[in-house]
Every structure is written in C-alpha cells, then in structure tokens.
Amino acid sequence: MPTDIEIAQSAHLRPIPEIAAKLSLTPEDLIPYGRDKAKVEPSAYRDKPRKGKLILVTAINPTPAGEGKTTTSVGLADALSRLGQKTCLALREPSLGPVFGVKGGAAGGGYAQVIPMEDINLHFTGDFHAIGAANNLLAAMLDNHIQQGNALDIDVKNITWKRCVDMNDRQLRNVIDGLGGRMQGVPREDGFDITVASEVMAVFCLATSLTDLKERLGRMVVAYTRAGAPVTAHDLKAEGAMAALLKDAVKPNLVQTLEGTPALIHGGPFANIAHGCNSVSATDAALRLADCVVTEAGFGADLGAEKFLDIKCRAAGLRPDAVVIVATVRALKHHGGCPKAELTRENLEALEKGLPNLLKHVENITQVYGLPAVVAINQFDCDTEAEIALIRKACDTYGVKVALSQVWAKGGAGGEELGREVLRVMEEGENRFTFAYPDELPLKEKIEAVARKVYGADGVSFAPAAAKELEKLESLGFGGFPVCMAKTQYSLSDDPALLGAPRGFTVTVRKVKVSAGAGFVVALTGDIMTMPGLPKVPAAENIDVDENGRITGLF
C-alpha cells in the first residue's frame, strides 16, 4: 500500500468549478485559490433552504491504536455519493504547527482523503494566518493601551488574552515580555497559545455572518480592570479591524475527496477549551447546497459530540439526522486492557471488557440526545468474525446496527454498507433530539448534567476558586451560556487512566473561564495544554520540497 501523500499526489485533481457544479454552484459563486481550492461566496447559499440531512461522525474515546474518524467521514461521504446522494463533507481545517511535530497531515488516510492534501495541511487559503493576525492585533492593541496611559485601568496582573502562533513551540508557553525600559512596553507575565486555541478561532467557527462575527469579537473578555470589571475587545476598539482581517477567511473553503465528493473544510477550534468542530458557516452552507452532509466532531463522543450537540447545534439551530460512532476492534480491546503488542490477536475477553466504552457512547447518543445512531467498525485484517459478532450482539441491545467500513483500503466502495445503514436510520429511525441541559439551568448544574448524563459520573466537585468564579460569571450575566468541558479525551472520566466505561467516579472542576465572544463557559478539569511542543525528532526534519514544488515527508 502506498503512503497517504503518495496516494494524494497521484490523484486526479478535478478543476474546482467541476466539484462546485455538483453542489449546483457556478464559477461566479467561487473565489478561486489556485485551480483546486476555492472559497464559496455566502450569496451563493444564504437564501436557499437548509434542506440537507446532517450526519455527525464521532467516536469512542481515542486510544493510541487510532480509530480513523476523519477517514471514516471522508469514506462515508464518498459512499453516499456512490449511492446517488448529493453529498457534501464539512470538516475542520488542520492546524499547521502539529504537521511539523509527530503528527504529519490530517486530511483522512489511505483511499479516503481530501485533496490537495499538502495545501490543506500547510497554509490552505490562509484562514488560520488571518485568525492569528486578528488575535495578535488585539494583543498589541491591549498592551499599547496600557503603555499609552492605561485609561481603562487594566490590571496588568489580570490579563487573560494571550498572543498566538500556529506552531508547536513550547518555548513560548510562559514568557515575560515588555522588557527593556519604559519605551519598550510594560513588563508582565504572558504566554502564547497555538492559534487553534485562540478564542478568535471559536468565535470564527460559531459566527453566522460578518456582522455576528464582529459583535462576538467585540464581546471577548481580554482582561479585568483593577476594580475587577471585564475589559472587552470592544473597549479597545479592536473588533472592526479584527473583522477586516477576517473578511475573506469567514467564507467556507471548497475542496474535493479523492473520489470527487465536494468538501467544505473550514475552521478548526481546539476540542477541549473550545468546541472542536468546523465552522457553522461551512455546515450551514453544506446543508443548503447538498442533500446529505457528513460532518465530524473532535476527540470521542463525550467531548466532541457533546459539544457539537450542546454548543454548536444550540447556537446555530442545527438538528442532526443521524450519528455515526466509529470504533475499531483493536481500540475496544485496548479499552478492555489488552496490551498494545497483542492487539492484533483475537481476544474476546478484552473486547468484552472494552465494549462498554462504545456502548456508553451509543446510549448517550440514542438516549440522552434521542438521535438515530450507527456504529461503524473501521475494519482491519486482523479483526475476526467472532469479534465482530460480539460487537453486533452488544449493540443490538440498544437497537443499533453495526456497519463494517473498509474505506481506508477501498475508498467509497468500502463504505457502502455504512452508507446504506445511515440512509436507513435517517428514514426509519426515531429522532427525538434534545440537548443534555436547557439554557436556563445554572452553570453549575449544566456541568453536573454533562458529567452525570454523558460521562456517567456520580457528581462533580468544584475547586473553591472554580465555584467562586462560576458565581461571578453568573452575576456578570453569563449564566445563560452553555458549558464547554475541557477534559482528557482518553477516558469518559477526568482521569486518562480509567478506560472502558468507568463508574463510581466524580469529576473535579479546577478552573472556570468565560469565552464571552464564543458564548460558552469553559470548565477545566485539569491542566490543558494550549501550546504543544516538538518531539525529539520533529517531522519537519524529514519534510522537503523539490524545484517543482513537490513535497515529500508529509504523511
């Protein structure tokens, strides 16, 4: 089997107007970026009805074995296209920094990829650079305001806004800046996040128009005054220039899968301190332009699907028609305690022990959220019939079918079983969609609702500072916001070592902060890394480009 980049580079890239035509878009509806990428003008879809069916692809709690969620999403979209559906993907844009670390690219894999793979993984259409520039303009205006007299009386010890860079650069996590004398800024503790962790990214992904974007940017809290009052980007008169920097970036990007299915790839917020799914504008555009929309949420269903449903669907008035839960036999055996070296051997005992992880997510989707679900097993050669049968039987008790997926090796043809089952549940399944909690619940009870219903926790313990901050946020008028849980992705609990479906645990909320522009309150259950580092041998060392611009070493 060739590598991902070899498959991607040998693919036949259709001209982007040809892909756009599949969504009934004309060349006038596009802003081309090269021959194989384009932004879509909002005027091309804004006034059409949202008539597409929305299919969310999520997964069990991630394991080192890998589940293949993006690959399954791409393959499912290709399969639906093959089954005659006018289909569009809506995915997150990959972050640039991690490409140079351990991770390589992030645009699906094998024969289920979006292309041009290198462009999507590098600068793409420049959206993340624009987000970084807007973030850093606000930071520069904030520190300049203090330097020039600090009329707002900003407390330099209580600045929450950080600068950002789209790079894995641990050296910038904690810095002291403004050094060098009175004309060189104000010395203070500071730090950098990776661009995808900026609140500008979350705002960008939740905004429904340029005007909404500007208003959300203006509401972002960047610091507090010495009297403790929030200082916003609007107080610094920054939102107009920030929105000007984002005026093109807000338009969704159109590319294609290896099989020519249209894909809108747009926005990519962190899935812990933010909500982890592509932009509302991409999802919205896809629903107005296609009959079937396949989209994806970050991490496992406890984080990704929960936020997709409780934050994004709530904010954007979306109602999913089906949820696909991706698992692999290997990953379920890992959840059952099987050592890594033995994952390729049949092990029904480990599988049975690990299955509850999958089943808890199935239960959440069908019973907490009331949505039709399909389990997709991303198949490997080493999976045995007995193992698959065991999974089928367990899922049957929830009335949920298992579909095998071989899209990595076979592209859309390997996803037809999954595609047919998705179409069936959308037709026949019962959809009683509801959120995990209503708007009017106090913030504390919202956090408890997610922990109890979605994670299976006995309850939540709040660190004193977190409890106090929640009260403050309620008093500042942020009580109506949904909550955004920042928790380990590896467990349903807040302890990464608790695999499977743990019971008898409580979740500890250590810290709380408001993302007032995005419109949610972040509850942190532990230290969340918002600036990754490079490994001992960074992937960058092996990346190269030849005179013709052909890149190697991206995988």
Added chain:
Amino acid sequence: MPTDIEIAQSAHLRPIPEIAAKLSLTPEDLIPYGRDKAKVEPSAYRDKPRKGKLILVTAINPTPAGEGKTTTSVGLADALSRLGQKTCLALREPSLGPVFGVKGGAAGGGYAQVIPMEDINLHFTGDFHAIGAANNLLAAMLDNHIQQGNALDIDVKNITWKRCVDMNDRQLRNVIDGLGGRMQGVPREDGFDITVASEVMAVFCLATSLTDLKERLGRMVVAYTRAGAPVTAHDLKAEGAMAALLKDAVKPNLVQTLEGTPALIHGGPFANIAHGCNSVSATDAALRLADCVVTEAGFGADLGAEKFLDIKCRAAGLRPDAVVIVATVRALKHHGGCPKAELTRENLEALEKGLPNLLKHVENITQVYGLPAVVAINQFDCDTEAEIALIRKACDTYGVKVALSQVWAKGGAGGEELGREVLRVMEEGENRFTFAYPDELPLKEKIEAVARKVYGADGVSFAPAAAKELEKLESLGFGGFPVCMAKTQYSLSDDPALLGAPRGFTVTVRKVKVSAGAGFVVALTGDIMTMPGLPKVPAAENIDVDENGRITGLF
C-alpha cells in the same frame, strides 16, 4: 479629491487574465487568488530572454513632507503604457503590521495606485504569513534542539535568530521565554522582529529558484556554539520544511494599477538591515515579460538605490537602464531648513540650501554608478515656477533633465512628461554601469567605499566590537559578500539631523552581523528598530468592515 481607498474601491477591476494577457500570459500561466490577484507560474517566463528595460525609481532622503516614490512609480508605469510601451511594475508588498499603526496602506496614492488596495495591504496572497511561519518554525526547531539535549552545543547566550510576527508590537521587542520549569523550554533572553525584518524575507527576495532558496535558508546562521562556531539552519535540518512552507509564496503576484498596467508585487524586506526592494523573481519575471519594467527601492537613493545596485543587481545579474530620482519642492525646502508650517510658501533661499541633497544623489547615480538619470518633481499646487526653474538649472549642470509629475492627481496622463524623458535617456543616455565596490575588496573597505563615495563621508570609524566581528566574518569566509548598510534614512550621514548634503562627517559602524543566507554583511551605524510599536491612537481603531466585506478606515 476623494481618499485613496475611495478611489481604489470605485475603480473598475479588470479580471486578472485580462491583465496577464498584456504580458502575453495565458490563464494556464496563472494561479488565481480570487478574481483580481494571481501568482505567475515560473514556467511561464523562465525560458524567455531578459529583454525588458529596467527603470529604477528612487528618491532624495525622505522628509516628513513625503516624496511620493511609490505613487511616482505607479504613475510612471501607467504613463509608459499610455506611450505605447509594454510595461510592467515590480514593487514591494506592504507589511501588515504598520497598516494598523500610523501609516495606513502602502500601494501608491491618488490616481496612481495598485489595486485591489485593501487586499494588497492586508493578507494579499499570504506570502508574509508563509515567511513568518518559516521563520518561526526555525525558531521552534532551534529551541527544541536545545531542550532535547543540545547535541550541537549551542550557546544559549549567543542565539541570533529571533521569532517574528507581522504586527507593530513593542511588547515583544525584548522577552524572556522558556519559563515555567524544565519541561517548558530553556529560559533565555529573546525577542521578536516584525516579519519584514526576518532574514527569511531577505533570502526570499534574493533567491532565484526554489532550490537556491532552500540552499540560502540552509546557510542562515542562527546561533553560535559555545566554542564560537556558527550554527546554521541546515545544522538543524530545517531548510526543507521551511522551503516547503514557501513553495507557493516564491511565485510572483500579479495585480493591476488603476489604469490596468500589470504590476508584480512580491516580497518586501526592510531597507536598513536588509536590502529593501522587491523579489529578484518579480523583477526577473517582469524583464522577461515586458519591454519596460518600473521598479522601486526603499528610503532615499543612499540606502535604497545603493543596495538595489550593489546587492540586488550584483546578486541577480541585473543592469538598470535608467534611474528616476523623485523629489518634491517642499521636501527640498525642508532639507534647506524651512520650517514645516512654511513649506507651502515660495522660498528660493531654502530651496537653494536644500538642493544639494538632490544633487548628491544625482551625482551618485550618474558618476558613481554611471547610469542615465531623470529627476522627477512630484508636483504640488504650491510649487512656483521660479522654484522649478531653480531645480532645473541645478540639475542641468549634471546633464540631467527635470520632469514634472502630476500622477497623484491625474494618473498616467500626469506622468507622460516623465515617461518621455525616461524613454529618451534610455535611448540617448550613456550607460557605464558599475558597482560602488568590487567583490574582492575586504569588508571594511567596502563599507568605506559606500561611505565615501555614496554618502560623501570623510571616512568610517569602527567600534572595537565591530572591527573584531568584521575580522571574524572575513575568517569565516564571508569576506566576498557585499555590505548592507543599516543607517538612518533621513540624512546622507549617520546623523538624522544633518539634512541637505553634509560634509566633513565620518560614519560610525557600531555593530556588524552576517546574513549568510541573504549573502550580505550588515553594518549597523546606530540602533535600528526592527519591531515598531503602535501610536497613541492606532489606525486600527478606525478600521471597520461591513456585512458585504467593504472595508473603511484604511487609507
């Protein structure tokens, strides 16, 4: 008169393939970025002969009154088009950061502008973001190398590489990073430059191919070992990934003037610590695609033209056909000591006192460099006939004609007198082009040659550290490089207060450093600011965008 942005926004933007056709380029030669911007594929011009005439636009030493060098360049190109010449502009890309400071946009003015003005001033085609990412990837790899064991034995007190951001952000000038404990990097003094000051920008602008770019990037010195040996980007295995980040950025960007003249706008290095002119690839492409190429150099002729000729022409094998020296009557009166409030009144005495500034540049171009020259007076309503006559008479003694330019108010029609004179000197003038110094002169003598011949200095005094560093650089094999003078732009001397054409001064070189990838040795005559700050009321506060993406407050 409407504002620049009002003129730009009401302009008729022709589709970019129509502009490209004027250079005999087909749509297949273009990589579109929207409908009115495109990158040009090197394959479209690489194999054609360099048959265009090269016209450099430079100026007297800048004054607060403004000279209008870019405006004159744009207007001259439009005038040459009107006179039937197949013309192409080659200009620098504006930096994003200063747009939000005091400066506003930088794409010409009045009726002599390049458009789309807002795009060119904001992200354009993303080149500077790519340069910033390449710069910061190298920085992250450098600090990661130290964190992961420092096999190269890099001296953390002798790291010369800085991170960069395309923002006016004084808070980042001097920082301590790597704080927070042993897993968070290595605490050290550090700092940020604005992106245009990065050596990656200089390398980008001097590279002749992607392979040359990669080799130059690899040669960049980023630090020294504890034994004092240079550590390069190649030692960190960074140049391949950096070049991959720049693979699209290196292709020149095609836009248009208000009158539809093609303009290649590409690259924009600082004009003090770097060479201050657009990319070699844009100039080279223009010379292969057009009959007349109008290009521009930063600051006054003592810095901009000197570096254009001694660094860029030397590196790229270019030979200019004519040089236009831009001045205004007001600016010359300023050089003659006239107070700002009185610049609009006739003052022949101040003009006579200020004229030597212009005449020294005329002398340099014609006698030091042996090139045909034209003086362009960027005319204002307040200029009197007697003042113009005085300038004409003075220039006559050098055999150089004065052409009046009214391109700001009249576009290309206002530049026809200048255009005709440029065509005449290219036809009739004598061209004995030579550099100010030969390659083989020692670095110290190269600096002295520039100071004596170009600045009119009596000599150069070298601070002990600078003298020592020059010896070290000679011994490291960098002696064959040209020198890049970092000096105040406001005076021919290194003292910004010495206006006109000072005599009897020496230049003091305080510091010296090598830009081994760019291929020059920088000699600093004072503190050069490589990270600007925002003013009390940043321009950003007044920038806004409406729901249709229309920007206001950029000027």
